[in-house]
Amino acid sequence: MADLQDEPHSVGIGAEDLPAPFAPETAASALERAAALLSVHPVADGCNTFVWTLRQSPYHDIDTPDGGVDTDIPRLRAGGVGAQFWSLLVPPGRLREDATSDQVVSDTLEQIDVALTLMHRYPDHLCLALSADDMADARNRGRIASFLGPVPGRTLTDSLGALRAFHALGVRILAPAGAPWAQQDLTAFGHEVVREANRLAMLLDLTGCPPAVACQLAGASKSPVIISNTAAAALTPHPANVPDEVLIAVREANGLAMVTFDTARTGDSLHAVADHLDHVRAIAGPQSVGLGAAFGAEPPGPRPAGLTDPSGYPRLIAELLDRGWPESDVTALTWDNAQRVLRDAEFTARRAAH
Template identity: 75%
Template sequence: MSRWQHFSLPAAAETGANAMADLQDDPAHVGSAPAAPGSAGADPAPVPAPAAGLPGALDRAAALLAVHPVADGCNTLLWTLRQSPYHDNIDTPEGGVDTDIPRLRAGAVGAQFWSLLTPGPDGRDGVVAETLEQIDAAQSLIRRYPDSLSLALCADDMADARNRGRIASFLGPAPGRTLTDSLGTLRALHALGVRSVAPAGAAWAEQGLTAFGHEVVRELNRLAVLIDLTGCDDAVSVQIAGASKAPVLISHTAAAALTPHPGNVSDEVLLALRAAGGLCMVTFASAQTGDSLHAVADHLDHVRAVAGPHCVGLGAAFGTDPPTPRPAGLTDASGYPRLIAELLDRGWTEPDLSLLTWDNAQRVLRDAEFTARAAQHRRGA
């Protein structure tokens, strides 16, 4: 008998499951979000009403997420907050945006990568300044909510934040365009807390890795900074996945085999991620997945089938204003329990779901840190 058949809920998990049970008695009512393990009373927040026919699955989803919360690969809230200062309070639900602390709690988000990407100028000075502004906004946001957010620099920080009932907050990806011809800029970004970099649009990776691009990949590996291939074309993605000694990730995408879209990845890339032990994090944007929760689950099924259960994750790309069109039930950060319930009904095992929500992201971080320790013995800055 598997350990999941003996699954025993800690107090936090029982709280989450009971909240879901209350919701099933009265679908129009809202209850408490599943508390993060180790928290002494997570922020109360509305939880989405259960979908018809899924009461058992929602109970199990709440229990699982209380132990294995969501590590989400992409949220663009920083740029939204900078452009809309009237959204400065994320302690309460705000109709204009899809991300705030109550909804993150309701969705059982335990770790979040806060995107540093901007639609700003392409010039070197402009993109560096914008990236520094994004970093400053992220650090200010984390300082403003110390009871809910915790700066994370490594996999141990991710686990520690979960155990203290905080949301582990990683900075990244930063745009690879900031580096131009300077590894010193990369080291400075690392010192400021950046833990992932996106090569898309950078001259050193646009048509394939240049000689400097290979140096960037080696230095990213030495610093344990993840490479985020979001937006790279297939050939470049496959090349970088093969060149990197550490796992790479794609923080928000979907399967091109199901939905042709410029931001989606081919099976060739998924197979390259599988070979490299990387991570494909599926978005909730309707343009990339389709306009139903069922369609998002189809993309997760496809990525798992091609890349394997150890290479699939979640990167909803919430944080936009106005919100990006998304499937009903997944319109904001509180929707994760619905998706997990759908996957349970499709036959996903609880061990595979724990990989999807938390364990795969933590494993990629740990593998990058292991690679960095090995590289630092062989190579200086």
């Protein structure tokens, strides 16, 4: 059944859905190829922070274009987005450093409630996804597969009950960054968290982890790990970007490093973002590179020219094709790698159950 569900089906993007070409005289052919690829292998975007925005401003209607945010259904469709990971993290600065674990849990539960309400509000476009099969099925039905997570690792202190409860609510990603068990070193309890996440087929998102801890987490996990939004520190030495040793650890864990669209972290142009994708692909390998734009903020933050909202994805794919990326590497970047990571995590969980 899974093989049947994985058969590619068009998600409806065509030339008429594309944004204006970045270079009309030379990019038309590449844009047409990009549209054809995205119709079968749409983008699985690893990070969107719109849940927090919607929690603060519940009046947003993403069924129509909204100038106040960079995420809405028309632009997701125009960009060929077929799967979206909806972050449940509270943005830095919005949660007190001295917040108790109970407060963090309460905040996270409210984020989950807002995210589930979003799914229910737009059932013709968004579909809650819990597995790789759900991801394929949503694409085949013309929906955007919507995964919940990550949730913050700070919600877990000396018990794994919260992790199991989040899983029961539909969450499939955990972010250890900032957790007391993943500060300078992975503690004994941290190893327990990794084992339980593996058993539940929950992905570990290493975004924001110190490099040494990120490498420890990648090495301890039996399932692939992800970095839901990052860029190459070798090109842009931003504190949120990852050095090559972390990219190598992700490759060795068969994981996924998803490149963000953030001027401060990648540079101010589409070409600069493509440079970061080239670097991650060269170090982590074509099987471990993905996309995690981190759209969804209100107001939208500084974005590279040509990638100011999700509708810019076809331009980026066209740029990569012009750079000589094989179509197999492009389809791995947009869809196949994300689905493979989910399937591998589920296989590890089934093996643990036996």
